[in-house]
Amino acid sequence: MIDRKYIGHALPSHSALVELGRLQFFAKAIGQTDPIYTDLASARAAGHPSLPVPPTFLFCLEMASPDPSHMRNLLGIDQKRLLHGEEDFTYHRMAYAGDTLTFEPRIDDIYDKKNGALDFVIRTTRVTNQRGEHVADLRAVIVQRNPV
Amino acid sequence: MSADQSRAMSAWSDLQVGDKIPLLQLPPLTRLTLALYCGASGDHNPIHVDTDFAKSAGMPDVFAHGMLSMAWLSRVLTNWVPQSAIRSFGVRFAALTQVGESITCAGVVTEKFEQDGEHRVRLSLTTTNEHGDIKLAGNAVMALN
Numbered sequence: 180m181i182d183r184k185y186i187g188h189a190l191p192s193h194s195a196l197v198e199l200g201r202l203q204f205f206a207k208a209i210g211q212t213d214p215i216y217t218d219l220a221s222a223r224a225a226g227h228p229s230l231p232v233p234p235t236f237l238f239c240l241e242m243a244s245p246d247p248s249h250m251r252n253l254l255g256i257d258q259k260r261l262l263h264g265e266e267d268f269t270y271h272r273m274a275y276a277g278d279t280l281t282f283e284p285r286i287d288d289i290y291d292k293k294n295g296a297l298d299f300v301i302r303t304t305r306v307t308n309q310r311g312e313h314v315a316d317l318r319a320v321i322v323q324r325n326p327v
Numbered sequence: 328m329s330a331d332q333s334r335a336m337s338a339w340s341d342l343q344v345g346d347k348i349p350l351l352q353l354p355p356l357t358r359l360t361l362a363l364y365c366g367a368s369g370d371h372n373p374i375h376v377d378t379d380f381a382k383s384a385g386m387p388d389v390f391a392h393g394m395l396s397m398a399w400l401s402r403v404l405t406n407w408v409p410q411s412a413i414r415s416f417g418v419r420f421a422a423l424t425q426v427g428e429s430i431t432c433a434g435v436v437t438e439k440f441e442q443d444g445e446h447r448v449r450l451s452l453t454t455t456n457e458h459g460d461i462k463l464a465g466n467a468v469m470a471l472n
Contacts, residue, residue: 234404
């Protein structure tokens with residue numbers, strides 16, 4: 180069972196530069212065919228200052244913390260029993276290549292189901308840009324399968 | 328249909344509950360795609376790319392990152408309307424997506440409403456394999472003109 184004392188715990192925040200080449204690589208990996216996500220001229224023609232950060236890429240930048248396994252280690256979660264249960268994004272404004280985004284995650288809740296067979300951790304992360312503007316909020320439901 | 332043509336179809340007044348937005352059909356999932364997504368996403372969990380590790384964790388084989396499927400679903404949204412119209416987007420990872428499966432991403436309008444001075448629609452979203460098994464289920468709220 181995961182220690183409930185971590186409910187409300189603020190996890191280390193970090194900032195990440197949105198790199199244009201990384202967005203192009205991500206677009207290739209997901210089979211993206213819309214040129215506004217890979218071609219600067221197309222993005223600008225569509226009214227964007229640079230390549231847009233696509234909807235789910237914020238999750239990737241959230242993972243790009245100096246110690247990606249920090250929460251797992253803090254809570255004693257075994258990577259081999261870890262499942263990603265849900266992911267939600269609430270968007271407030273667009274982000275672009277060249278932006279520096281700051282991620283402030285916290286543990287919102289910890290609970291279990293099925294007599295402890297499943298542990299749940301709810302992590303919420305506020306994302307702001309280099310101007311302090313609110314870009315998005317992320318919410319992850321992380322599940323650990325326990326031996327019964 | 329090009330992205331611009333389909334975007335032109337998204338006027339709020341013309342939409343009805345039950346309307347389907349254009350599908351996205353993916354080719355059979357390859358290990359190369361998993362390797363590319365591992366690198367591009369920064370999610371280096373070996374369970375998605377290292378068969379030995381996956382087996383040691385009790386899985387028969389590597390399987391897709393949940394967030395790869397969510398990224399595919401996001402393409403359905405941005406093929407339909409500009410990304411700036413997305414107010415929220417969430418999914419539940421219902422089942423694992425396996426190598427070789429051919430995934431279809433779909434969305435249907437479930438609600439039309441006004442909020443914060445905007446015309447909005449709620450979409451119900453799924454990814455399914457060639458047998459119709461649901462892998463991801465979710466929804467999105469979009470602001471439309």
